[in-house]
Amino acid sequence: MSKIKNTTSLNKIGEFGLIDHLTKNFSVVHSTTHKGIGDDAAVINFTEGQTLVSTDLLIEGIHFDLSYMPLKHLGYKSVVVNLSDVYAMNAHPTQITMSIAVSNRFTLEALEELYKGVELACKNYKVDLVGGDTSSSTTGLIISVTVMGQAEKGKISYRSGAKPNDLLLVSGDLGGAYMGLQVLEREKDVFKVNPNNQPDLALYSYCVERQLKPEARKDIIELLEEVGIIPNAMIDLSDGLSSEIFHLCKSSGVGCDVYEEKLPADPQTSSTAEEFKINTSTALLNGGEDYELLMAIKTEDYDKIKGHPLLTPIGHFTDKKEVCNMITGLGQSISLEAQGWKNFNKGQSA
Amino acid sequence: MSKIKNTTSLNKIGEFGLIDHLTKNFSVVHSTTHKGIGDDAAVINFTEGQTLVSTDLLIEGIHFDLSYMPLKHLGYKSVVVNLSDVYAMNAHPTQITMSIAVSNRFTLEALEELYKGVELACKNYKVDLVGGDTSSSTTGLIISVTVMGQAEKGKISYRSGAKPNDLLLVSGDLGGAYMGLQVLEREKDVFKVNPNNQPDLALYSYCVERQLKPEARKDIIELLEEVGIIPNAMIDLSDGLSSEIFHLCKSSGVGCDVYEEKLPADPQTSSTAEEFKINTSTALLNGGEDYELLMAIKTEDYDKIKGHPLLTPIGHFTDKKEVCNMITGLGQSISLEAQGWKNFNKGQSA
Numbered sequence: 001m002s003k004i005k006n007t008t009s010l011n012k013i014g015e016f017g018l019i020d021h022l023t024k025n026f027s028v029v030h031s032t033t034h035k036g037i038g039d040d041a042a043v044i045n046f047t048e049g050q051t052l053v054s055t056d057l058l059i060e061g062i063h064f065d066l067s068y069m070p071l072k073h074l075g076y077k078s079v080v081v082n083l084s085d086v087y088a089m090n091a092h093p094t095q096i097t098m099s100i101a102v103s104n105r106f107t108l109e110a111l112e113e114l115y116k117g118v119e120l121a122c123k124n125y126k127v128d129l130v131g132g133d134t135s136s137s138t139t140g141l142i143i144s145v146t147v148m149g150q151a152e153k154g155k156i157s158y159r160s161g162a163k164p165n166d167l168l169l170v171s172g173d174l175g176g177a178y179m180g181l182q183v184l185e186r187e188k189d190v191f192k193v194n195p196n197n198q199p200d201l202a203l204y205s206y207c208v209e210r211q212l213k214p215e216a217r218k219d220i221i222e223l224l225e226e227v228g229i230i231p232n233a234m235i236d237l238s239d240g241l242s243s244e245i246f247h248l249c250k251s252s253g254v255g256c257d258v259y260e261e262k263l264p265a266d267p268q269t270s271s272t273a274e275e276f277k278i279n280t281s282t283a284l285l286n287g288g289e290d291y292e293l294l295m296a297i298k299t300e301d302y303d304k305i306k307g308h309p310l311l312t313p314i315g316h317f318t319d320k321k322e323v324c325n326m327i328t329g330l331g332q333s334i335s336l337e338a339q340g341w342k343n344f345n346k347g348q349s350a
Numbered sequence: 351m352s353k354i355k356n357t358t359s360l361n362k363i364g365e366f367g368l369i370d371h372l373t374k375n376f377s378v379v380h381s382t383t384h385k386g387i388g389d390d391a392a393v394i395n396f397t398e399g400q401t402l403v404s405t406d407l408l409i410e411g412i413h414f415d416l417s418y419m420p421l422k423h424l425g426y427k428s429v430v431v432n433l434s435d436v437y438a439m440n441a442h443p444t445q446i447t448m449s450i451a452v453s454n455r456f457t458l459e460a461l462e463e464l465y466k467g468v469e470l471a472c473k474n475y476k477v478d479l480v481g482g483d484t485s486s487s488t489t490g491l492i493i494s495v496t497v498m499g500q501a502e503k504g505k506i507s508y509r510s511g512a513k514p515n516d517l518l519l520v521s522g523d524l525g526g527a528y529m530g531l532q533v534l535e536r537e538k539d540v541f542k543v544n545p546n547n548q549p550d551l552a553l554y555s556y557c558v559e560r561q562l563k564p565e566a567r568k569d570i571i572e573l574l575e576e577v578g579i580i581p582n583a584m585i586d587l588s589d590g591l592s593s594e595i596f597h598l599c600k601s602s603g604v605g606c607d608v609y610e611e612k613l614p615a616d617p618q619t620s621s622t623a624e625e626f627k628i629n630t631s632t633a634l635l636n637g638g639e640d641y642e643l644l645m646a647i648k649t650e651d652y653d654k655i656k657g658h659p660l661l662t663p664i665g666h667f668t669d670k671k672e673v674c675n676m677i678t679g680l681g682q683s684i685s686l687e688a689q690g691w692k693n694f695n696k697g698q699s700a
Contacts, residue, residue, distance in 0.1 A: 034400060038601070039509050040438040040585060041404035041499070046396040050384060054391035055447045055481055055496055061488040062451070088390040097405045099494060101412070131405055138411040144449060144494035146405055149391070159389050235390060251388070 008108035010136075018134050021108075022115040026122060026129050030094050032150070033128045042130035044095060044148070050156060052093075052149035054085035060140030067191075068184045071110055073212045074143075075117025081238065082147040083125050084216040084291045088236035089158070090224065091151035095130045096122070099144040101137035125218060155230055162233035162252035162296035164319040169311050171220045171292045173264040174241055175280070178287025179272040180204065180211030186276075206268045214291045220310060227304040231295035240286040242336045244294050245324055252296070255320035258336065260328045262314040285326070285336070358458035360486075368484050371458075372465040376472060376479050380444050382500070383478045392480035394445060394498070400506060402443075402499040404435035410490030417541075418534045421460055423562045424493075425467025431588065432497040433475050434566040434641045438586035439508070440574065441501035445480045446472070449494040451487035475568060505580055512583035512602035512646035514669040519661050521570045521642045523614040524591055525630070528637025529622040530554065530561030536626075556618045564641045570660060577654040581645035590636040592686045594644050595674055602646070605670035608686065610678045612664040635676070635686070 010018065023037055035043035058064060058078050066074075079096060086093040098118060102111065122129055127147070187199040201208050217236075224231065233252055235244045241263075249256050263284045273280045296317055297305075305311050315327075324336040360368065373387055385393040408414060408428050416424075429446060436443040448468060452461065472479055477497070537549040551558050567586075574581065583602055585594045591613070599606050613634045623630045646667055647655075655661050665677075674686040 035508065040435040041402040041441070041497075043439070043501075043506060044401040044403060046401045047398070051394040051396045051401070052391040053394060053445070053447060053481060053496075053498065055449050055483055055494070057449045057451050057483045057485050057492065057494055059451050059485060059487055059492070062486055085390040089393070091391070095403070097403060097496060099405050099407045101407050101409050101492075131403060133405055133407045135407050135409060136412055137409055139489050142407065142409070142451075142492055144405070144407055146403075146447060146496040147391075148403065151393075156393060158385065 010102065010104065010106065010108060010111075018111075019132055022111055023129060026119055028128045029126050030128050032094060033130055036128060036130040037132070042095070042097070044130065046150065049150050049152045052086050052089050052091045052151060053146065054082060055144065055146040056082050056085070058143040058145075060142070065188070066141070067188055069212060071113035072117035072120075075114040076121045076213055077117070078143045078145050079118055079121035079125070079127070080214055080216045081291060082145040083121075083127065083218075084236040084238070086147055086149035087216050087218060087221050088234050088293060089149070089151065089156050090221060090231060090234055091149045091156060092221065093125060093127045093147050093149040095128045095148045097131040097146045098129060099133035099135070101135040101142040103137045103139055103141070106141065125216065157231040157234035157295065159233055159235050159248055159251035162248050162254050162317050164254055164317050165299060166232050166296040166317045167299055167302055167313050168245070168256060168258065168294070168315040168317060169297055169313050170237070170241070170264065170294050171217050171310055172290070173266045173269065174237070174290055174292065175269045175273070175283035175287040176207045176210035176266055177214060177289035178283050179269050179276070180207035180209070181289075182276050182278070183208055183272065184211060204268065204272055206266055207272055211289065214289060216291055217293045220293050223305070223308070223310065229297055229301045229304055231297050233296040235294050237290045237292045237294055238288060240288045241294065242285045242324070245336065246322070248294065248296065249317070249322050249324055252317070253321055255318040255323035256315055256325070257318060257333070258315035258324070258326045260326055262312060264312040264314075360452065360454065360456065360458060360461075368461075369482060372461055373479060376469055378478045379476050380478050382444060383480055386478060386480040387482070392445070392447070394480065396500065399500050399502045402436050402439050402441045402501060403496065404432060405494065405496040406432050406435070408493040408495075410492070415538070416491070417538055419562060421463035422467040422470075425464040426471045426563055427467070428493045428495050429468055429471035429475070429477070430564055430566045431641060432495040433471075433477065433568075434586040434588070436497055436499035437566050437568060437571050438584050438643060439499070439501065439506050440571060440581060440584055441499045441506060442571065443475060443477045443497050443499040445478045445498045447481040447496045448479060449483035449485070451485040451492040453487045453489055453491070456491065475566065507581040507584035507645065509583055509585050509598055509601035512598050512604050512667050514604055514667050515649060516582050516646040516667045517649055517652055517663050518595070518606060518608065518644070518665040518667060519647055519663050520587070520591070520614065520644050521567050521660055522640070523616045523619065524587070524640055524642065525619045525623070525633035525637040526557045526560035526616055527564060527639035528633050529619050529626070529628075530557035530559070531639075532626050532628070533558055533622065534561060554618065554622055556616055557622055561639065564639060566641055567643045570643050573655070573658070573660065579647055579651045579654055581647050583646040585644050587640045587642045587644055588638060590638045591644065592635045592674070595686065596672070598644065598646065599667070599672050599674055602667070603671055605668040605673035606665055606675070607668060607683070608665035608674070608676045610676050612662060614662045614664075
């Protein structure tokens with residue numbers, strides 16, 4: 001956790017000055033944002049295409065652990081995981097609202113750190129913060145983000161459009177965020193025993209960054225536009241690959257064959273899994289929070305992105321309703337389990 | 351609190367089934383709602399006018415107390431307080447998202463009660479529930495609602511449009527919700543001493559209902575449309591009259607004179623205040639959660655609503671920047687205090 005030296009009590013700022021203070025450096029980039037923070041509601045001019053809305057709650061002790069999650073990273077991640085839901089519809093996020101509830105152990109400076117991350121995410125992804133709510137909390141930190149976005153009519157990819165023979169593609173690589181979490185949890189345990197121990201995370205930098213500062217796949221949506229592909233179905237990987245494959249298959253009324261050997265992994269993810277004695281395939285299939293995009297595309301579209309380093313074909317859809325199999329390296333077909341990486345810790349968002 | 355007899359653990363339902371189960375009876379009424387719950391994001395066709403967005407967090411132990419707040423009422427109130435923010439812009443709410451985080455002391459049946467209230471509010475106010483998130487929580491119940499709405503261009507009332515000489519009008523009556531809270535808190539204390547005591551709340555039914563089941567002023571927005579008034583400025587009363595008057599004056603760069611004798615109160619509010627030895631004017635000025643609308647209208651518009659039982663003129667705006675005075679019954683002018691009814695317990699929303 002970053003060191004917070006100044007400590008200004010939130011009571012000094014008062015309820016109404018807080019949001020103004022925290023967001024005073026934020027700029028508005030979208031022409032559709034007519035009125036942002038400062039009234040009963042924000043006013044947006046959505047007059048073209050279709051509007052997307054998605055929302056997520058992040059709760060201390062459930063979704064994040066401040067003992068190793070710097071507040072700036074947390075602010076960044078809170079925004080990014082929401083944007084990811086809009087990209088997963090093949091659309092572009094444009095505005096967000098962000099509400100926070102904090103207990104009195106948080107200082108103004110701590111919240112400033114949090115909002116620096118929010119600001120950076122807004123800047124990197126070109127979204128406007130247009131509203132929010134601040135409140136006290138009885139225990140920890142609670143963050144609620146709602147994102148709005150826009151898509152041209154006819155370009156949205158739902159979960160329900162996958163067809164038999166469509167190819168299953170995934171962006172980036174899998175399991176990194178999960179292995180990063182294992183590393184951070186281990187260091188936390190070490191710290192409890194020996195607080196003077198300085199962890200050397202250099203060996204795990206990729207995985208740790210995937211956990212602490214994930215990115216949403218804006219680049220993939222831009223790539224798809226560029227090459228002229230509208231996925232038949234798409235979803236983002238928040239709960240883990242197998243769970244999301246099941247969502248696509250269930251919504252689309254199809255089945256899926258996935259090839260174990262095709263699952264993309266960073267070498268560091270594999271070596272870290274080995275070190276932790278975790279089966280690599282288990283990490284790739286069930287590790288959550290990668291925020292990659294999983295999509296169904298028509299076979300005839302494949303040539304448009306064949307060999308692209310950001311997209312890997314990992315299987316294909318079948319007409320066997322909700323039957324999801326993994327074909328192992330030895331050619332065996334085994335039934336995929338629809339397990340998320342934590343029970344009831346991540347919810348369904350829409 | 352309503353008696354919950356059946357107890358189904360949330361673990362039995364699983365994360366993905368929960369929202370589907372809780373919202374299965376909800377119907378969609380707006381033609382703009384293209385895709386509701388069930389994908390990464392909802393899809394809405396906003397193609398006319400302007401879009402409003404507002405969001406609120408409600409946290410157990412801060413905003414509500416389940417020892418006297420029935421869950422169905424809480425669900426209803428969670429929606430209503432958000433809708434109120436859109437009405438306060440002279441606009442119509444159309445869609446909401448609702449996220450909840452619950453600890454494992456909540457059963458499925460408890461959440462069903464909560465969502466019955468949400469459903470009733472959606473039905474009464476004709477808004478569609480289009481998304482949300484469910485999560486576990488380490489302690490109590492957390493609710494986050496985001497509302498979207500629509501307004502014709504040029505019809506929105508901001509906080510910033512009040513002009514000197516505009517009349518200050520308030521809908522309904524004041525202080526009821528605050529006195530209801532006092533009654534409920536007293537009964538809670540009595541219950542702690544003598545759990546067999548059956549409270550008789552009949553004498554306080556109006557105030558208690560104002561606290562537990564507030565309504566948003568859809569009717570006032572419809573009335574304003576009917577008579578052809580677009581308020582120069584408007585805000586809803588969540589934090590108390592004086593605090594909201596200050597918001598209007600600050601945003602508009604004007605001052606205000608308010609007449610103590612004009613402040614509308616239900617007789618039960620006055621008699622309850624008397625019983626609790628609370629100065630009635632204090633309750634009317636600083637009691638929060640009335641969710642009435644406070645507006646600035648041009649003097650020439652006054653004839654259009656003169657004598658209307660739902661709207662009371664309580665003062666007028668002046669050119670003395672941010673100088674807010676109350677003229678007492680004895681003709682004295684005293685400075686109004688900008689105090690909300692609880693420090694940092696209610697946040698700023700936009």
